[in-house]
Each structure stands twice: as structure tokens, then as C-alpha cells.
Amino acid sequence: MTITHIPGTPVPGTHIVGTETATAHHERLMHEHSAHNYHPLPVVVAHALGAWVTDVEGRRYLDCLAGYSALNFGHRHPALVAAAHRQLERVTLTSRAFGSDQIGPFCSELAALVGKQMVLPMNTGAEAVESGLKVARKWGYEVKGVPADRARIVVAAGGFHGRTISVVGFSTDPDARGGFGPFTPGFEVVPYGDADALRAAITPDTVAVLLEPVQGEAGVIVPPVGYLAAVREICDAARVLFVADEVQSGLGRTGHVLATRGAGVDADVYLLGKALGGGITPLSAVVADAEVLGVLRPGQHGSTFGGNPLACAVGRAVLELLADPGPDGMLARARRLGDVLHGRLAGLVGRGVVAVRGVGLWAGIDVDPRLGTGRDVSEALARRGVLVKDTHGATIRLSPPLVITGEELEFAVHALAEVLGERR
Structure with missing residues (x-):
């Protein structure tokens, strides 16, 4: 250069x-x-x-x-800018009151890339996390059979999942928590990388384990070898959803589409954001199989801008970049x-x-x-x-x-x- x-x-x-x-x-x-x-x-x-x-x-x-x-793909990547320009000249927003010719292909292509069946498009990473928490609780009540209002989710110390009230309530960062209580109940915090502590925290009311496969905000903390595989085994044994927050670690950052997959592990639910919008427009997603995302019905969750045509068009161009298997x-x-x-x-x-x-x-x-x-x-x-x-x-x-x-x-x-x- x-x-x-x-x-x-x-x-x-x-x-x-x-x-x-x-x-x-x-x-x-x-x-x-x-x-x-x-x-x-x-x-x-x-x-x-x-x-x-x-x-x-x-x-x-x-x-x-x-x-x-x-900005995984840099500032103003020509393929992403071109996709945005094309869509800007057609339609940018319909709300989810109507369909668009971009949301179906985007969801289909993202589901195929990740190897799941369904996609819930949102806007920001924090929204993806909140949406994932809601879906996990509803799955716990409707599929696992946890009694009403007793669902619990296990999270890791040092994790970063956004700045909403629910999320900062289980943060171990005093700057994130201080002055924002009272907090949403139903979360159990265990040390990151400690499979035994995670196993001990699981109860019959546990519906999900939420983790970053690599903790970004904490200082790029890579877990011990075998930890993510142990999380998978623990979740399977207890019939608990493994929810991987790949907002920072996913979509190429680690050299893999998903950091979890790079470790040889498949989560039940993936939370994606940041790079999904190509640095051009906010776009995030919850990706899972129909057994999980199928618990949502009309009126139970939504977003005016989630899955808008402009974001989906850019997101499709991002997925095309990630699908290139060449050197x-x-x-x-x-x-x-x-x-x-x-x-x-x-x-x-x-x-x-x-x-x-x-x-x-x-x-x-x-x-x-x-x-x-x-x-x-x-x-x-x-x-x-x-x-x-x-x-x-x-x-x-x-x-x-x-x-x-x-x-x-x-x-x-x-x-x-x-x-x-x-x-x-």
C-alpha cells in the first residue's frame, strides 16, 4: 500500500x-x-x-x-457498498407488517451457512441477545416443561453481551452494573472456563447456558481446550440450550464462520450481529432450529426495523463474502x-x-x-x-x-x- x-x-x-x-x-x-x-x-x-x-x-x-x-470486511467494501446502493434505489423499509423480497432469501442463506433451520432478524447485538434470552425462556416453558416463571439461565463471569438492563444485571463489570438496578432475576453466574462450576449450577429449572466462545470485551479470553465441548456435553445431559454469543467472535474474526465451530462444537442457538451488517447498517440475528425459534408466534416478539430490506440486502452480500472457500x-x-x-x-x-x-x-x-x-x-x-x-x-x-x-x-x-x- x-x-x-x-x-x-x-x-x-x-x-x-x-x-x-x-x-x-x-x-x-x-x-x-x-x-x-x-x-x-x-x-x-x-x-x-x-x-x-x-x-x-x-x-x-x-x-x-x-x-x-x-467492520470485519473493512470500510466501504465495494461488494457491500454496491449491494447497499442497489437496494437504496428500490426499497429500504417495509416494517414486518409486510414481506419483502430480501428477508426470505437472507434468512434462508444465513440458516444454510450456519447449518440451522430458522433465523430471527433483529438490528443490534444487544437485541439479538435479548431475543435469545426470551426465546430460551419460552422454549424452557413450552418444550422442556419448566414451571411458569421459574426459568433460569447460566452465564459466565467476565462476559459481555450488551448494555440492556437484563444483560448488565448479570454482568460482573462494576462499571456496567453500577447505578442501574434493580435487575432482571433468573440468572446464575459461574466462572468462565470452569466446566465443573457450570455443571454444578445446572438445576431442573435451567433452560440455557449463555456464553461467548471467546470473551472479547474481557480481553480476548480464549477458554481452555475442551471447555466448549464440555459445555455441549453438560447441556445435552441436562436438556439445556447452549446459546453461543458470536456477535464479536463470529463471521470470520477467528478464521471460521463461527468460533464455536472452530473448536469443533455446535451450539443450539447462535447470536450474531456487528459484521453481519457489513459496517453499513445494523443487522443482527438469532439462528436456531425450528424446535427453538418455532416457539415464537405473531405478537410475541418483533422489531420495526428488524429484517428490513436494506439490511438484508447488505447481509446477503456479507454471507457471499464468507462463503468464498478460496485461499x-x-x-x-x-x-x-x-x-x-x-x-x-x-x-x-x-x-x-x-x-x-x-x-x-x-x-x-x-x-x-x-x-x-x-x-x-x-x-x-x-x-x-x-x-x-x-x-x-x-x-x-x-x-x-x-x-x-x-x-x-x-x-x-x-x-x-x-x-x-x-x-x-
Whole structure:
């Protein structure tokens, strides 16, 4: 890739708005008028293509966060943009009061890719999780025979499943929980990766186990070998649904359509989102067999925008990208470049990095806390033209778009090595 100027530095003619730089102007407007529920890095993006973004002052950055995996296929992937343009010229929304010529094919194609029978399309990952929880409870009452209002769901400590009241109620993150109670009952929290604790938590009223096959927000925590298989065995023995939250881990991030399948395990229910909309439009889904999703009947669940024609058209183009089995297909790229990424990061352990975890093009990096917080390192990397984001103290995450090149990965890891070297 040709770089026309040094990433992270302004091009000639830096924009000034009144007496403010363009960055300061936009940051002030965000601070004054946008709720402070995020603490963004001091970067204001105005343009993006592929793995690169450009800010309002002309600085270019390699995006190694990719919208927390919503941009698995990069910014403005031509096939996805073309699908959106075609659909924009036809119809964008009907509501579910009517059908459209996109929702049926989308659901059929997604069900086929995942190997299930039915799809419940929604908008955001959090909606997919909430929908999955509702479906699991209803399945428990109507199919398993749990007495009314006694259904319980087992979840894992450290998990991240969104920000709704139900979800933050079983979060173990004090920032997510604090000040939002009272919470929805019916959830049991067990340590992640501990099959014995999970087995002990199952009761006759348990209807589901909800897990991330790789915990993203927690710092890309990969479970012990055999854990997901043990979860499957425990759920089968107790007639409990295994619900896999693949909102971050699914759709190519780990080099597989589903991280669960990459571990050789099949869940009963898959929750998908983020990358399903191609970084263009919100789109999520609950995917399961008819025995599970068939418990829903008209009036019991819905969404005005869920399954809208525009989102489904983009989603179908996403599924086509994922279906490419070739050596340059998205899944093969994630596996091949993931090996490059983890090989290079392993060389930083003991040189400012305490530990590295991950799979595919996804890594959690624990920085030596004596060198600074994850926020400190993220800000330093931004000044060098690489965008990442911190999580939980001295941990940063890398989740670059699957379209990134080997040369660009080298650039990112080299920048990290330089940042850490300056702080040692």
C-alpha cells in the first residue's frame, strides 16, 4: 500500500474552524451535546476505505479495531457498498407488517451457512441477545416443561453481551452494573472456563447456558481446550440450550464462520450481529432450529426495523463474502494473517508485553502495567497512526479488518514495539 504521507501526522493545509482546529471543534461539540457514555480517543474520522481511516485534519490511521468487529470486511467494501446502493434505489423499509423480497432469501442463506433451520432478524447485538434470552425462556416453558416463571439461565463471569438492563444485571463489570438496578432475576453466574462450576449450577429449572466462545470485551479470553465441548456435553445431559454469543467472535474474526465451530462444537442457538451488517447498517440475528425459534408466534416478539430490506440486502452480500472457500477468501485470510499477527506479537512478550491471547485476527495484549495503562498505549499508538482500544487496565485489543495486508500488520506491530520500547 502506498502511503502518501506519514500516518498520524497532518497533511498540508490543516483545517481550522474559527479559532479551533477541526479536531478540537468536533470534540467540543461531542462533549457539549453527546451523552458521555464513551471515552473516545482524540481522533475524529471523516473518511475511511479498507483498513484505513482519515481524520478531519487529513491524518491517516490504520484501523486495528474495526468497529469491535463490525467492520470485519473493512470500510466501504465495494461488494457491500454496491449491494447497499442497489437496494437504496428500490426499497429500504417495509416494517414486518409486510414481506419483502430480501428477508426470505437472507434468512434462508444465513440458516444454510450456519447449518440451522430458522433465523430471527433483529438490528443490534444487544437485541439479538435479548431475543435469545426470551426465546430460551419460552422454549424452557413450552418444550422442556419448566414451571411458569421459574426459568433460569447460566452465564459466565467476565462476559459481555450488551448494555440492556437484563444483560448488565448479570454482568460482573462494576462499571456496567453500577447505578442501574434493580435487575432482571433468573440468572446464575459461574466462572468462565470452569466446566465443573457450570455443571454444578445446572438445576431442573435451567433452560440455557449463555456464553461467548471467546470473551472479547474481557480481553480476548480464549477458554481452555475442551471447555466448549464440555459445555455441549453438560447441556445435552441436562436438556439445556447452549446459546453461543458470536456477535464479536463470529463471521470470520477467528478464521471460521463461527468460533464455536472452530473448536469443533455446535451450539443450539447462535447470536450474531456487528459484521453481519457489513459496517453499513445494523443487522443482527438469532439462528436456531425450528424446535427453538418455532416457539415464537405473531405478537410475541418483533422489531420495526428488524429484517428490513436494506439490511438484508447488505447481509446477503456479507454471507457471499464468507462463503468464498478460496485461499484469498475472508476465512482463509483471517487464519493465515492471524498466524502472522500472533507470531509477531509473541516476539514482544518480555519486551513490554506480559501476555498475548487470541485466535485468528484477534488478540488481547496485556502490557506491563509499569509502562502505562492500556489507554496510555492506545493514545501513543494513535500518534503513530495505529488505532486500537484499551480494555480493563493495561490490556489492549487488536481486531483489524480481515482485508488488512501482511505489510500493514507489520506496520501495526512495529508501532507497538516502538511505543513499548520508548516506555521501558
